[in-house]
Amino acid sequence: MAKRRVVLTFPQELTERPITYHLVKDYDLAINILKAKITPGEEGKLVLELSNGSPEKIDEGLDFLEKQGVIVQPLSKEIVLEEEECIHCGACTAVCTSGALRLDPQTARLVFDREKCIVCELCVPACTMRVIKVMF
Amino acid sequence: MGITRSYQEINEKIKAGKVVVLTAEEVVAMAKDEGPEKVLEKVDVVTTGTFGAMCSSGAFLNFGHGDPPIKMAKVWLNDVPAYAGLAAVDAYLGATELSESRGLEYGGAHVIEDLVAGKKIKLKAIGFGTDCYPRTTIETWITINDLNQVYLFNPRNAYQNYCVAVNSTGRTYHTYMGTLLPNYGNATYTTSGELSPLLCDPHYRTIGVGTRIFLGGGVGYVAWEGTQHNPAQRRDENGVPLTNAGTIAVIGDLRGMNRKYLRAAIFHNYGTSLYVGLGIPIPLLDEEIVRTVVLCNEELKATVYDYGVQQRARPALGVVSYAELRSGKIELNGKVIPTAPLSSLEKARSIATELKEWIINGQFYLTEPVASLPWRDGVKPLREEV
Numbered sequence: 001m002a003k004r005r006v007v008l009t010f011p012q013e014l015t016e017r018p019i020t021y022h023l024v025k026d027y028d029l030a031i032n033i034l035k036a037k038i039t040p041g042e043e044g045k046l047v048l049e050l051s052n053g054s055p056e057k058i059d060e061g062l063d064f065l066e067k068q069g070v071i072v073q074p075l076s077k078e079i080v081l082e083e084e085e086c087i088h089c090g091a092c093t094a095v096c097t098s099g100a101l102r103l104d105p106q107t108a109r110l111v112f113d114r115e116k117c118i119v120c121e122l123c124v125p126a127c128t129m130r131v132i133k134v135m136f
Numbered sequence: 137m138g139i140t141r142s143y144q145e146i147n148e149k150i151k152a153g154k155v156v157v158l159t160a161e162e163v164v165a166m167a168k169d170e171g172p173e174k175v176l177e178k179v180d181v182v183t184t185g186t187f188g189a190m191c192s193s194g195a196f197l198n199f200g201h202g203d204p205p206i207k208m209a210k211v212w213l214n215d216v217p218a219y220a221g222l223a224a225v226d227a228y229l230g231a232t233e234l235s236e237s238r239g240l241e242y243g244g245a246h247v248i249e250d251l252v253a254g255k256k257i258k259l260k261a262i263g264f265g266t267d268c269y270p271r272t273t274i275e276t277w278i279t280i281n282d283l284n285q286v287y288l289f290n291p292r293n294a295y296q297n298y299c300v301a302v303n304s305t306g307r308t309y310h311t312y313m314g315t316l317l318p319n320y321g322n323a324t325y326t327t328s329g330e331l332s333p334l335l336c337d338p339h340y341r342t343i344g345v346g347t348r349i350f351l352g353g354g355v356g357y358v359a360w361e362g363t364q365h366n367p368a369q370r371r372d373e374n375g376v377p378l379t380n381a382g383t384i385a386v387i388g389d390l391r392g393m394n395r396k397y398l399r400a401a402i403f404h405n406y407g408t409s410l411y412v413g414l415g416i417p418i419p420l421l422d423e424e425i426v427r428t429v430v431l432c433n434e435e436l437k438a439t440v441y442d443y444g445v446q447q448r449a450r451p452a453l454g455v456v457s458y459a460e461l462r463s464g465k466i467e468l469n470g471k472v473i474p475t476a477p478l479s480s481l482e483k484a485r486s487i488a489t490e491l492k493e494w495i496i497n498g499q500f501y502l503t504e505p506v507a508s509l510p511w512r513d514g515v516k517p518l519r520e521e522v
Contacts, residue, residue, distance in 0.1 A: 087187070087399055087411060087480045087482075087483060088480045088481070088482040088483065089187075089188075089411070089477065089478055089479060089480045090476045090477040090478065090480070090481075091314045091315075091324075091476065091478050093476040094314050094315060094316075094317075094322045094324050094474075094476030094478075095314075095315045095317065095322070097317075097321075102464075103477070103481075105462075107482065108480075108481035108482040108485065109482050122315065125310075125315070125404040126314060126315045126404065128189065128314075128401035128402055128403055128409075128411075128478075129399065129401060129402075130241075130402060
């Protein structure tokens with residue numbers, strides 16, 4: 001299954017049109033909304049994970065978005081954990097709703113699954129040791 | 137009548153290299169397999185451990201005298217104020233005191249961690265000048281090795297059990313119990329369960345004034361009852377408190393400690409605190425001590441409180457076991473709530489294991505308390521008079 005994470009910026013005039021709907025209907029893409037901030041009449045941001053059997057379908061869908069005036073950028077931000085400074089308290093797991101940060105039930109050590117991370121950044125202030133950072 | 141053993145007997149076995157020590161987790165497993173009678177027969181000492189944020193912590197420091205000397209009236213360490221209303225060059229630095237230049241991002245706890253790490257610390261002090269202490273200002277750099285005395289004195293550590301925190305409101309709360317998501321989005325707890333020192337000795341039979349302990353990676357002592365020590369809290373059928381009850385004040389030389397077991401923390405929108413590694417050995421003197429030491433996470437419970445209610449008396453919503461809390465979710469009034477700890481089980485285990493090794497290697501002997509922790513009723517609220 002091909003997968004891609006993108007940041008979409010919707011200019012003001014596009015925020016009231018059902019554009020992502022076409023990704024599903026016309027390009028057969030499964031979309032998972034990781035983050036959304038769209039207010040009608042203002043610029044909007046949408047972070048999506050797109051998946052489909054073929055990477056070409058994803059390319060076509062993204063081409064369509066760009067033709068509509070949506071700015072498409074790869075999701076390049078990522079969460080970085082400074083492991084040797086971590087005390088494995090678990091405070092970050094309290095806010096990690098995607099399940100990317102969890103304590104191993106056997107070792108009680110923090111495990112970070114980058115694949116599951118949606119870069120919501122809630123763990124950054126939740127970490128009392130300040131060892132979780134966002135990298136661009 | 138079951139077996140009994142004394143502190144002297146245990147210490148003689150340590151000296152002879154024959155002492156049998158298990159961690160609290162190991163002894164819980166042994167009791168399940170072989171029963172508590174075998175535990176009492178085979179094991180001399182059980183080690184416990186906890187590594188949690190303990191705000192009521194701090195250090196006494198003596199700087200030595202400059203020339204000409206100064207009676208320090210106000211003291212700052214890396215811009216963090218320390219209390220100097222003592223003799224000329226004595227001060228007390230509290231873990232939650234905040235930096236005057238960096239605010240919530242750096243506090244007394246960080247200065248303590250930096251001292252332990254051997255870093256240089258900026259010392260600034262002012263005095264008003266006296267005939268015996270003419271100087272009025274001093275600014276210099278110090279390290280832990282420059283100090284005459286530097287010891288932790290933590291007025292309240294190692295809480296015997298604690299609350300589980302949830303948030304019933306529609307907004308996120310940033311608390312000393314971590315980030316509490318709205319609408320019961322999560323529940324946080326902060327005790328090492330069956331490894332927790334005061335849960336392993338619920339009636340303070342072996343933990344008292346003078347008990348030698350593992351503190352911050354070094355050796356410390358129980359100095360006194362802790363502030364807000366409250367043995368009269370609600371207890372279950374085993375006599376174990378269902379929420380925060382007893383506490384201890386502890387003391388220990390900062391010079392023997394290390395960053396592995398002493399770390400500064402920042403709680404978002406709350407301030408700084410100190411993660412303190414603390415382990416206490418429990419001598420298995422008789423069957424009654426064994427009975428409570430082998431209580432497992434399924435049997436140890438904590439009370440859930442609504443931290444969304446900004447009042448002294450937060451509503452209690454229910455009681456859950458540490459086994460449930462560790463499972464990753466609890467069920468509360470029909471709602472399933474994900475759970476997360478704030479104290480490190482990984483570190484608690486390594487503290488109990490390290491203390492066990494110290495005892496087995498003959499580096500650490502047990503002490504009989506010189507006075508018991510008091511048994512008194514309740515904690516008084518602050519009455520406000522107009």
